Amino acid sequence: MGKLFVVGVGPGGIDLISERGVLAIKKSNLICGYKRYVELITDLINGKEIFTNSMKGEMERVKFAINRAKRGDTVSLVCGGDASLYSLASLVFEMSDGFENIEVIPGITAxxxxxxxxxxxxxxxxxxxxxxxxxxxxxxxxxxxxxxxxxxxxxxxxxxxxxxxxxxxxxxxxxxxxxxxxxxxxxxxxxxxxxxxxxxxxxxxxxxxxxxxxxxxxxxxxxxxxxxxxxxxxxxxxxxxxxxxxxxxxxxx
Amino acid sequence: MGKLFVVGVGPGGIDLISERGVLAIKKSNLICGYKRYVELITDLINGKEIFTNSMKGEMERVKFAINRAKRGDTVSLVCGGDASLYSLASLVFEMSDGFENIEVIPGITAxxxxxxxxxxxxxxxxxxxxxxxxxxxxxxxxxxxxxxxxxxxxxxxxxxxxxxxxxxxxxxxxxxxxxxxxxxxxxxxxxxxxxxxxxxxxxxxxxxxxxxxxxxxxxxxxxxxxxxxxxxxxxxxxxxxxxxxxxxxxxxx
Structure with missing residues (x-):
């Protein structure tokens, strides 16, 4: 069964991500995120499949992440700051459509x-x-x-x-x-x-x-x-x- | 010159501390904190000098940390959750008495x-x-x-x-x-x-x-x-x- 991590990667520097967040990203074969946040963690995701899109593409991004996790992938949906506050964790649950293997990893909000x-x-x-x-x-x-x-x-x-x-x-x-x-x-x-x-x-x-x-x-x-x-x-x-x-x-x- | 880190160590598990927080703690020769929070990071602070006291000992703790940093020590004042929210960063600035080499490292709040x-x-x-x-x-x-x-x-x-x-x-x-x-x-x-x-x-x-x-x-x-x-x-x-x-x-x- 696949897994979806919703990872708060903090406001910027990689050294403000928690170890739990870093491990989740390393374990994942697919990284989804808003382009700007994915760029912040380039060093962590070398060689992995990446799905990025722009602001206002949140629903598309979340649906893509959930669908791939449903099909067996280990996916990290990376969020700037915390994973929930002004972020995507709630949309993930709203769109999860029965998929339950979701783990939210909190982050340092801006x-x-x-x-x-x-x-x-x-x-x-x-x-x-x-x-x-x-x-x-x-x-x-x-x-x-x-x-x-x-x-x-x-x-x-x-x-x-x-x-x-x-x-x-x-x-x-x-x-x-x-x-x-x-x-x-x-x-x-x-x-x-x-x-x-x-x-x-x-x-x-x-x-x-x-x-x-x-x-x-x-x-x-x-x-x-x-x-x-x-x-x-x-x-x-x-x-x-x-x-x-x-x-x-x-x-x- | 000494240095004082005010480190938010998150709510509990060591794997929710940021890398920046972990490095600050490792660099420090003195760790100050409320007993319960210091216990959470035991694995990180082996062999270091520790100052702990109880709740309501906040002013004593902060004064001790500042005084030792003034005297040349590298000190981490560890705070549960974030370093500022319901925590000690503001008291540190209020009591700093001219000492300026203070770095606040944010954390994941509870x-x-x-x-x-x-x-x-x-x-x-x-x-x-x-x-x-x-x-x-x-x-x-x-x-x-x-x-x-x-x-x-x-x-x-x-x-x-x-x-x-x-x-x-x-x-x-x-x-x-x-x-x-x-x-x-x-x-x-x-x-x-x-x-x-x-x-x-x-x-x-x-x-x-x-x-x-x-x-x-x-x-x-x-x-x-x-x-x-x-x-x-x-x-x-x-x-x-x-x-x-x-x-x-x-x-x-």
Whole structure:
């Protein structure tokens, strides 16, 4: 019987894939993926059969992967970031049509990798929000923006801006500004790739033209601050424990 | 000069750590961490100096790690899951006191790993919510629960229930029930560890006594459904594209 791995390969560099993900890819005779993600793992897939297609080819790609696994192949469907979040695991189950030998291997999602570049803006409760209205109606997205303001959540924004959706990001950040003031925004373009760029701006100084679909934006909550060019959302330890003593409990293994 | 790595080691099994994380740990002469997480990576740290302490020892642990890095050691501060989310990266920056040679290495957070066990409940916009009021006031958590209802978010609940906070989870799920009906809850205890247990319940049949602090709960949104014991939040592809044809663009590398 064939097997289908749905593998989250992380945001970019091969060294952020888990060992379990690497092994699944090595075990597979067929690799399916969006062209750009497959290119990121070229070193891992030398000599294997490859099926790539473009954005919006997700259903074709998933159907192809499932059909081949049904016919006995060991297939890895590679996904950028995590295998589930804004990714293909759910479509795989929706289209599996009785095929059950599916294993989802989680990965490091882009926002966690971006957070590591910015300092530690992700720390406590957070919302992951996509601004693509291709699959989610804009009315739902708008409601969620209001919900984020109400809960004063840190927000990781995926798919922030395409040619067709030029002004959505501005709309969202202005909504944040109205309710919560001039929040700090961490901006990471091409995270973990060769041409990575990192910026930290207040909403009021945000350069919208910098942003494309390969950019992740992490907007802090009202407690997030900037120190030594690092964006930090405090977890609350320093407020809670005003005094503490270090008593080493270290030992040698 | 010393160096401090803040390493997200994932939820459990060593094979979900990234290669970058493994290399950082191998390079380090001192490993600091919460006892339980350090035990998970025993195979990686043989022969190294270890500093462990208990929960609520976070500030002591971080201070120790920073001080030793300042004195020239290469230190890995290991964190369960990701290095930032509900974790120690922000406290490290808050306490760094001028020490700058800090590298955060992201990890797979428990909710992504739990999602992979349950099917694909995490798929689109999601809230990560901790029910611990040790560091976040309960009033803020309550407000966020209302925000989640308003935005109909999928929710990953961390720290759901301790001896002192027995009824918080019930309160939250009942709030969800009132506003959004009998949502599906995926429950993963000891995710990726030997004694892992996976349950899927509706809110109305939820067994609260099963839950402890090592349990992650993923509550679906109003679109989440159950099929073949898998919890699936649809991303919307099937609604969007009613028909499609598979035209293979596969090629051999």
């Amino acid at each position: 926002a966690m990798a971006a957070s590591a570049k910015l300092g530690a803006p992700i720390c406590e409760d957070i919302v992951f929000l996509s601004l693509s209205d291709l699959l989610t109606p804009w009315k739902v997205i708008e409601k969620r923006v209001d919900a984020i303001n109400f809960g004063d959540f840190v927000t990781a924004i995926y798919n922030p801006r395409s040619k067709k959706r030029k002004d959505y990001l501005k709309f969202v950040l202005e909504k944040f500004y109205q309710e919560r003031g001039d929040l700090i925004c961490g901006v990471v373009k091409n995270c973990e790739r060769e041409d990575e760029e990192v910026k930290i701006w207040r909403i009021s100084e945000f350069e919208y033209d910098f942003v494309d679909m390969s950019t992740i934006i992490i907007v802090g909550n009202t407690k997030t601050y900037l120190e030594n060019d690092k964006m930090i959302t405090p977890r609350g330890y320093l407020d809670k424990y005003k005094e503490f003593n270090v008593q080493s409990s270290g030992f040698k293994v | 909710a992504m790993a739990a999602s992979a066990k349950l099917g694909a409940p995490i798929c689109e916009d999601i809230v990560f919510l901790s029910l611990s009021d040790l560091l976040t006031p309960w009033k803020v958590i309550e407000k966020r629960v209302d925000a989640i209802n308003f935005g109909d978010f999928v929710t990953a609940i961390y720290n759901p229930r301790s001896k002192k906070r027995k009824d918080y989870l019930k309160f939250v799920l009942e709030k969800f029930y009132q506003e959004r009906g009998d949502l599906i809850c995926g429950v993963v205890k000891n995710c990726e560890r030997e004694d892992e247990e996976v349950k899927i319940w509706r809110i109305s049949e939820f067994e609260y006594d099963f839950v402890d602090m090592s349990t992650i709960i993923i509550v679906g949104n109003t679109k989440t459904y159950l099929e073949n014991d898998k919890m699936i939040t649809p991303r919307g592809y099937l609604d969007k594209y009613k028909e499609f044809n598979v035209q293979s663009s596969g090629f051999k590398v």
